[in-house]
Amino acid sequence: MEHLNQKQKITIMIAIMSAMFFAAVNQTIVGNALPRIIADLGGLDYYSWVFTSYMLTSAITTILVGKLSDIYGRKPFLLTGIVVFIIGAFMSGTSQDIIQLIIYRGLQGFGGGMIMSTAITAVGDLFSPRERGKWQGLMSGVFGLSSVFGPTLGGYIVDHFAWKWVFWVFLPLGLVAFFLIWKLFPTVEKKQGEKVDYIGSVFLTTTIVPMLLGFSWAGSKYDWGSAQIISLFGGTILSLIIFIVIERKVKTPIIPLYLFKNSVFTISNVVGFAISVAMFGGTMYVPYFIQGVLGFSPTHSSFITMTMTLGLVFASAIGGQIISRTGKYKIQAITGLLITAVGMFLLTTMDKTTSQWSLVSFLLIIGFGLGIGMTVFTLTVQNAVEQKMLGVATASSQLFRSLGGTVGVAIMGTILNTRMKDHLAAELKGSASAVPAEGAGKLKELLNPQLLLDHEKLHQAQQSLPPEMQTMFAKMIALLQDSLTFALSGVFTIAAFVMIAAIILAMFLKEIPLRGSIKKKEKKEDAVAMKAAAQK
Numbered sequence: 001m002e003h004l005n006q007k008q009k010i011t012i013m014i015a016i017m018s019a020m021f022f023a024a025v026n027q028t029i030v031g032n033a034l035p036r037i038i039a040d041l042g043g044l045d046y047y048s049w050v051f052t053s054y055m056l057t058s059a060i061t062t063i064l065v066g067k068l069s070d071i072y073g074r075k076p077f078l079l080t081g082i083v084v085f086i087i088g089a090f091m092s093g094t095s096q097d098i099i100q101l102i103i104y105r106g107l108q109g110f111g112g113g114m115i116m117s118t119a120i121t122a123v124g125d126l127f128s129p130r131e132r133g134k135w136q137g138l139m140s141g142v143f144g145l146s147s148v149f150g151p152t153l154g155g156y157i158v159d160h161f162a163w164k165w166v167f168w169v170f171l172p173l174g175l176v177a178f179f180l181i182w183k184l185f186p187t188v189e190k191k192q193g194e195k196v197d198y199i200g201s202v203f204l205t206t207t208i209v210p211m212l213l214g215f216s217w218a219g220s221k222y223d224w225g226s227a228q229i230i231s232l233f234g235g236t237i238l239s240l241i242i243f244i245v246i247e248r249k250v251k252t253p254i255i256p257l258y259l260f261k262n263s264v265f266t267i268s269n270v271v272g273f274a275i276s277v278a279m280f281g282g283t284m285y286v287p288y289f290i291q292g293v294l295g296f297s298p299t300h301s302s303f304i305t306m307t308m309t310l311g312l313v314f315a316s317a318i319g320g321q322i323i324s325r326t327g328k329y330k331i332q333a334i335t336g337l338l339i340t341a342v343g344m345f346l347l348t349t350m351d352k353t354t355s356q357w358s359l360v361s362f363l364l365i366i367g368f369g370l371g372i373g374m375t376v377f378t379l380t381v382q383n384a385v386e387q388k389m390l391g392v393a394t395a396s397s398q399l400f401r402s403l404g405g406t407v408g409v410a411i412m413g414t415i416l417n418t419r420m421k422d423h424l425a426a427e428l429k430g431s432a433s434a435v436p437a438e439g440a441g442k443l444k445e446l447l448n449p450q451l452l453l454d455h456e457k458l459h460q461a462q463q464s465l466p467p468e469m470q471t472m473f474a475k476m477i478a479l480l481q482d483s484l485t486f487a488l489s490g491v492f493t494i495a496a497f498v499m500i501a502a503i504i505l506a507m508f509l510k511e512i513p514l515r516g517s518i519k520k521k522e523k524k525e526d527a528v529a530m531k532a533a534a535q536k
Contacts (some may be wrong), residue, residue: 134323
């Protein structure tokens with residue numbers, strides 16, 4: 001599709017970005033609204049499954065559709081993904097209990113995986129590697145816009161309307177996106193001689209699902225060393241071994257293993273994995289500090305964390321333009337990751353005296369670094385493979401990032417809980433005598449760090465205590481805040497070191513010159529030929 005004229009490409013990109021925004025904003029809008037939805041439907045114990053079901057189905061679909069779209073073209077999967085996503089969103093709004101919501105969110109995940117996988121790959125179909133930079137930056141901007149707009153709108157809807165409109169408000173946009181893709185996106189013929197690797201697909205699924213479940217449940221629902229978690233990881237390893245054996249034998253594997261012999265492909269995916277571990281595992285706990293230590297409301301917290309997204313969007317646009325103009329990416333990638341690591345280390349310096357403006361500046365630094373560096377690695381993966389492998393290569397990049405985010409959240413969550421418990425135990429050792437016997441039981445109930453995140457419950461707890469125990473209550477809250485700060489400092493430190501590891505890996509990235517537009521190349525060749533003819 002590189003041979004299409006610029007006007008056609010831009011109209012197709014408008015259609016693609018509208019589909020991406022539809023999928024992305026429907027994902028981000030749920031976050032702030034979910035507590036209110038759970039309050040209505042019940043099932044707090046299944047809270048995380050509303051996210052997990054979407055993550056599982058989208059991760060599986062992303063990699064499978066990546067290969068299938070290389071065979072059948074992107075258009076059928078973009079259209080199918082939009083339809084499935086619309087149905088899932090509509091059904092989510094009709095949920096009568098938490099189980100229905102989990103099922104319908106899983107259905108949305110199938111559609112979301114199709115949309116994201118094919119939309120990002122389509123950029124590689126439309127533009128030369130050198131031109132892709134600025135468009136990848138714009139695609140990141142679409143994600144950023146949805147991250148800013150979605151949570152705010154979700155909170156407003158549940159405050160003023162029925163929560164079902166969280167899922168329904170953007171359905172007309174989905175219909176518009178479907179119509180635009182149907183009318184504007186070119187149809188390509190099926191590649192002959194290509195077969196679908198169904199057996200490999202099954203074992204890839206049985207590798208991904210237990211691994212994601214294991215990291216999602218480890219340290220929260222079950223202990224890391226529990227039989228359940230060990231069984232899940234054991235099943236992952238067994239399925240992975242069988243999957244590798246199958247992929248080495250089939251004619252058209254779902255993930256061609258020879259791609260990993262390409263150092264650019266392998267390093268880019270490993271770096272993408274590490275970035276996601278640090279980004280999701282680290283920055284997702286920033287609201288804990290804002291609400292639990294600084295004492296701001298969830299709404300105020302969303303405005304503070306929004307600054308990181310704004311920095312990411314701004315830097316993505318700039319970084320994309322730089323790549324397109326220079327054709328270089330390695331220095332930019334390393335610079336972006338280095339800036340991000342600096343921002344992560346700055347987060348480790350925070351305590352309850354830190355101002356919100358200092359935190360905003362730290363988040364802007366992180367967002368700016370991610371915007372410059374993160375988008376490079378989709379481009380490097382696409383640039384390192386043949387055009388016929390573009391779909392599976394792009395999908396693998398997204399899969400590694402998804403897995404990195406899941407692993408990061410699980411590991412950082414374990415670090416957070418362990419450090420907090422250890423710090424509380426150390427501080428409380430030998431201090432029991434300082435607590436009046438008649439109030440010891442009541443105060444012991446308050447030694448729960450989660451209380452810091454529920455300001456209304458915290459106020460009620462304070463009001464329930466007699467005046468003579470208010471001073472002790474204030475000391476215990478300060479102790480909880482110190483423990484949470486100590487625990488978060490460890491989380492941010494690990495995230496920063498993971499980012500440093502990503503920088504070291506990126507230094508080994510071989511820079512392959514980015515090919516320019518085919519039309520420009522043809523024009524240059526024609527000009528050379530005409531000049532030679534004139535000289536004769």
